[in-house]
Amino acid sequence: MQERIPILQMGMVLLVTIQVDMHDRLALQLQDDLTNKISESGAKGVLIDISSLEMVDSFIGRVLANISSMASVLDAKTVVVGMQPAVAITLVELGLSLNGVMTALNVMKGMKLLERE
Amino acid sequence: MSSSVLATVISNGQEDLLKEWVQQQIQAEGMRRDLIKVEELTAQSREFLQRFQGAVGSGDLINIRSIAWSPVLESISDLSRQRGRMGFTPTETALFVLSLKAPLTRLLREAHKDDPIKFIDEITVVGELLDKLGLYTMEVFLQSREEVIIRQQEDMLELSTPVVKLWDGIVALPIIGTLDSARTSVVMESLLQRIVETGSEIAIIDITGVPTVDTLVAQHLLKTVAAARLMGADCIISGIRPQIAQTMVHLAIDLSAVTTKATLAEALKTALQRNGMKVVSSSAV
Numbered sequence: 001m002q003e004r005i006p007i008l009q010m011g012m013v014l015l016v017t018i019q020v021d022m023h024d025r026l027a028l029q030l031q032d033d034l035t036n037k038i039s040e041s042g043a044k045g046v047l048i049d050i051s052s053l054e055m056v057d058s059f060i061g062r063v064l065a066n067i068s069s070m071a072s073v074l075d076a077k078t079v080v081v082g083m084q085p086a087v088a089i090t091l092v093e094l095g096l097s098l099n100g101v102m103t104a105l106n107v108m109k110g111m112k113l114l115e116r117e
Numbered sequence: 118m119s120s121s122v123l124a125t126v127i128s129n130g131q132e133d134l135l136k137e138w139v140q141q142q143i144q145a146e147g148m149r150r151d152l153i154k155v156e157e158l159t160a161q162s163r164e165f166l167q168r169f170q171g172a173v174g175s176g177d178l179i180n181i182r183s184i185a186w187s188p189v190l191e192s193i194s195d196l197s198r199q200r201g202r203m204g205f206t207p208t209e210t211a212l213f214v215l216s217l218k219a220p221l222t223r224l225l226r227e228a229h230k231d232d233p234i235k236f237i238d239e240i241t242v243v244g245e246l247l248d249k250l251g252l253y254t255m256e257v258f259l260q261s262r263e264e265v266i267i268r269q270q271e272d273m274l275e276l277s278t279p280v281v282k283l284w285d286g287i288v289a290l291p292i293i294g295t296l297d298s299a300r301t302s303v304v305m306e307s308l309l310q311r312i313v314e315t316g317s318e319i320a321i322i323d324i325t326g327v328p329t330v331d332t333l334v335a336q337h338l339l340k341t342v343a344a345a346r347l348m349g350a351d352c353i354i355s356g357i358r359p360q361i362a363q364t365m366v367h368l369a370i371d372l373s374a375v376t377t378k379a380t381l382a383e384a385l386k387t388a389l390q391r392n393g394m395k396v397v398s399s400s401a402v
Contacts, residue, residue, distance in 0.1 A: 081349060085309030088344040089302075097343040104349035105316055 005030045007037050013045040013114055014038065014076075015107075019052045027063040034067060038074045045114035046071050049107055051082025061096040068101040077102065077117050081110035123243065124174045126228045127221075131166065137220040138162055145212050152203050161213075165192050169217075178242050181249050190253060197257040201265075210258050214250045218243070278304045280311040287388045288317045289381065291356075293326030301337035305344055312350045319388040320345050323381045325356030335370040342375050351376070351391070355384035 005026065008015040014037055016030065034046065048064070068078035079102045083091075091098065102117075104110035127134060139159050142148060168188040175185035182190075193214065200210045221243055229236035278300070283289045290308050294300070312320060322341065327334065342352040355378040357365070365372065378384040389396060 080347075083348045085306060085313060085344075085348065088309060088347040089305060091347055092340050092344045098347060103347055105312070105318060106349075109318070109349065 004033065007033055009037075009041055009043065012043050013047055013111070014041070014043045015047050015049070017049045017052075022053060022056070022060045024059055027060055031063055031067050031070070035070050035074065038071060038076050043076050045117070046076050046078045047107065047110050047114060048078065048080050049082050049110075050080060050087070051084070051106070053087060054084060056087050056090055058094045058096065061091050061094060061098070065096065065098050065101060068098070072100070077114060079104055079110040079113055081105065081107055122228060122239065123178070123225070124170065126224050127166070127170045127173060130224050131170070134220050134224060135159070135163055135166055137223070138166070138217050141216045141219055142212065145216055148212070149205060149209055152205065161196060165189070165196070165213075168192055178246050181246070181253065189250070193250060193254050194257040197254050198261040201258050201261040207255060207258055211251050211254050214247060214254055218247050221247075274300060274303055278307050280307050282311075282315055282317070283321070283385060284389065284392075284394075286315075286317050286392050287319045287321065287385070288312065288315055289321040289323060289385075291323040291326060291381075295329070296327060296334045296337050298337070301341065305341045308341065309344060309348060312345060312348055318350050319353065319391060320350050321353045321355055321381065321384045321388060323356040323384070324354060324361075325358070325381070327361075330357075330361045330365060330370075332368055332370060335365065335368070335372075339372075339375070353378055353384045353387060355379070355381045 003020070003026065005016060005018055005020070008017075014034065016034065018030075020026070037043070038046065046067075048067070050064075064080060068080070071078045080098070081104045083103065102110075102113060104113050139155070139162050142158060142162070143150070143155065172186045172189045175183075177183050177185055180186075196213060197210055200213075222240060225239050225243065226236060229239065273294070278290070278292070280288055280290050288308070288311050290304065292304065296304070308320060308322075311317070322338065324330070324338070330338075338354065342354070345352045353376045354372070357377055357379065376387065378387060386396070
């Protein structure tokens, strides 16, 4: 059994907390699981908490952007919350500014943002 | 051996040499009598002369980087740094070593009264040696100046990027001076760090103190804005002067994705509005 990132459902929102080092296969697994879960549950919002993520590479950055695009195709808004300064700087230097992805400082603010939408 | 003659000459006439040398330094054109006392100068000269004599005694008059000369170089570099700090000019600093040439020449001439050829040989060697020491003085002098400049640059970098909290949830970053890559990364890091610490959703970047904005500076600004956005904070750029607005349009810099305001006051007003607050005069309440 390979490890997976848990996806929690809270009402119409799916909550994903990434608390381990993301490696490529795990990221793709998450992308798979999350799209399935959205279409199963008909969730309207996805909240991805990456506050424990200390490091990203271009691949993980791209997967995050892809997940959000896929979610919006399935009619769910994505909010990425709690990005660390170092991660933000890395993504900008890599040229991945995640356009179209909503962001918030923490889970609470992210939830508020989703409620407003 | 010429070196042994020089060593003997110095040790025989040490007191005379010292007196004459100090006299030479005091009378020299542009000597800063206001910056250094005669006693101090004499003490410095005496110490140098002792070390110089020791080094000459080793027999090596060509290579001043050898171990025998290291005490001499040490005292020169101390003196050079000290004079650099005290505000001596390069000429005045170099004069310390170079003014030793005349008294030494006189001593040597007395020692070689009846052998002019030997005297010329000796003088050539001593002249070259003192020139080398003079150049070394200059090198250390410039190096110490350079160190001061580097330290000041670092200080400026630290000082010039304060992130201030304006209100709950609002931080401001007044940028003063030109934004280059090195500064941008410092600015970006401290801004993002403060955003996390204060949990601020709005960051105002004030560029009133940025003299010019070219494509590179604009790119750095946009990078900072993008990084803040990734963390979930909105940026407002304020303090864009009319000339800068003109250059930005001429350079086709696209700031349409960023909220821009003319003044910091405007930006603060907008930020307060977004947080659902309003400033009203007390009589209206």
